[in-house]
Amino acid sequence: MHHIVSDGVSMNILLSDYMTAYAGAELPPLRIQYKDYAVWQQGTLEAERMEAHEAYWLSAFTEEAPVLELPTDHTRPAVPSSEGGRVHAEISADVAEGLKKVATKTGSTLYMVLLAAYNVWLHKYTG
Known part of the structure; x- marks a missing residue:
C-alpha cells in the first residue's frame, strides 16, 4: 500500500x-x-x-501548457517521450550546510529550497 x-x-x-x-x-x-x-x-x-x-x-486549464524550450545539444524528437536519465552530482559540505541554513532561516524544507533554486535555473535558461 x-x-x-x-x-x-x-x-x-x-x-x-x-x-x-x-x-x-x-x-x-x-x-x-x-x-x-x-x-x-x-x-x-x-x-x-x-x-x-x-x-x-x-x-x-483552458490553454495548453507551454512547451519549455531549453537549449539542447540535439533536436527535439517529433514524438515526445517521457524517458529520461540521471545526473549524479556532489556538493561540498559547506554548500550543503549553507542550503540547510537557508531552509532553517526561511522556515522551509531543504526540498523547497532546492525546488526554488531549480525554478530560478529554469527561468534563467528559458526566460
Whole structure:
C-alpha cells in the first residue's frame, strides 16, 4: 500500500481488522462508511462557492501548457517521450550546510529550497 493512502492510525485499524478476520472472528458492522462522509461533505459545501471554484480551475486549464524550450545539444524528437536519465552530482559540505541554513532561516524544507533554486535555473535558461 502506498504511504499516501494511509497513516499510522489507519494502518493500525486495518491490521487489527485483518488479524481479527484472519483469526475467524466476526468484525462488528461499521457505524459509518465513506459514502456517509461523502454525502455529509457534499451537503455542507455551498453550491455557489463550489461553482466559483470549479469555474476558476476550468478557466486555469483552458490553454495548453507551454512547451519549455531549453537549449539542447540535439533536436527535439517529433514524438515526445517521457524517458529520461540521471545526473549524479556532489556538493561540498559547506554548500550543503549553507542550503540547510537557508531552509532553517526561511522556515522551509531543504526540498523547497532546492525546488526554488531549480525554478530560478529554469527561468534563467528559458526566460
